[in-house]
Amino acid sequence: MSYSEKLLDHYENPRNVGTLDKDDGDVGTGLVGAPACGDVMKLQIRVGKDGRIADAKFKTFGCGSAIASSSLATEWVKGRTLAEAETIKNTDIAQHLALPPVKIHCSVLAEDAIKAAIKDYRAKHGDAEREAAE
């Protein structure tokens, strides 16, 4: 199987590897996949006061395509609002990295990871807002 240069670049030089404090109110964490399936992605976002994603970090257990997909996802979400980040589609990731057909599920997982991180942030934020209102 031969991979695209963009994919190999993300694998060799992954962007935004790391961990944000999951207990921080401004941080949303998505953890998707399963060890038994051979892929686990953790994607985290930090939302700034302007409502835009100020920072994003990932850690991935998986093949090169999974690592590249999550690396690209962190790059793409930065600077976007949550609503904008939600529009990132797995097909865009797959196309950008030229994923072979058997690796499409890696891009699906990256999209799931973005959505899970946003959901987690909203759940926290919603709770915080409710607390403030009470």
Add this chain to the structure above:
Amino acid sequence: MRGSHTQVRTNHPQLPIYMDYQSTTPCDPRVVTAMLPYFTQHFGNPHSRSHTYGWEAEKAVDQARAEVAAIIGADEKEIVFTSGATESNNLAIKGVVNFQRDRKRHVITTVTEHKCVLDACRHLELEGSKVTYLPVKKNGLVDLDELERAITPETVLVSIMAANNEIGVIQPLAEIGRICRAHKVYFHTDAAQAVGKIPLDVNAMNIDLLSVSGHKLYGPKGIGALYVRRKPRVRLEALIHGGGQERGMRSGTLPTPLCVGLGEACRIARAEMASEAERLRQLRDRLLSGIQARLPDVYVNGDLEQRLPGNLNISFAYVEGEGLMMGIKNLAVSSGSACTSASLEPSYVLRALGVEEEMAHTSIRFGLGRFTTEQDVDYAIEHVVEAVERLRQMSPLWEMAQQGIDIKSIQWAEH
């Protein structure tokens, strides 16, 4: 550390380093030299009886047959040339069962056999035969009591591989042979990985049929052999019909250069097996201890004692196998990870040992062989350690493990 690493890398003469000898082996240059005259000079049909071209080819084929027989302690009349171990396994299993079809139709094999044995058995099942697939123990070896219990009056054949292609474990052939003989059941062994690597003796081990592959022992691809016992005689139904070559068991003109190559490969292996095995065992141990000295959470799959000297199959916990292979691109190895196969299932061999799926995804097979050097092994250690450390820093599972979180306690969404 980094400086010395870079030095190792730039000093290595040939990259990527081949460490996939259970997949295939290069032809030994001596094998190629022996073969060459039979392409152009002595090109005769070994079955031609009317001129010297034929006689010369026949003589070469007979010599090769004697070499193949010698490496397994057989008589040359008991060797049938085939296109490779897949054909040999098909001929042995289908041939014996089909010949006995009206009397006995039960076959016993194991779940860790090569795909061609399993698939041949599946085919027989579709045609009405019964097949028992024995499980293996955690170390990859068959339970002899379980084997004996599985034998019924209907059993015609036991087919158990000599050495496994993924984990290199060597089955207790002599004990299996003794059980089969006591119950008057034929014993076939797929010895594709074992011939030329470990001593084999069809008489001492009571083996009735044995499959040989050329390209696994530094011979050419496209040639193999099946040993078929003559005393007591094993009868087979042929798969390929035609001119009645190979005593009717395998028709078709013999490929003289390939036969010569297999014979030469067997001759070399027989002469050098003892010293080569010792050398490979030391290299294998050097590779394992070198990796284990620097990386925690590294597990060997399969028995380490009853094992081919050149095989090492390890799981690097928290690092996915294909991701790791991309990171060690200067090593040509293979992985038991799902991602390397079309099936998306991790290795059925590792699963059969009870290796959990998440660990099966992290396995790498290192196959060392005749042309592997100490320098290769030292390079591999550096390369693997560096890649695993890098990928673990990127792995959420490694992070959880370091924080003391039990990965099994998490509700994963299986996808």
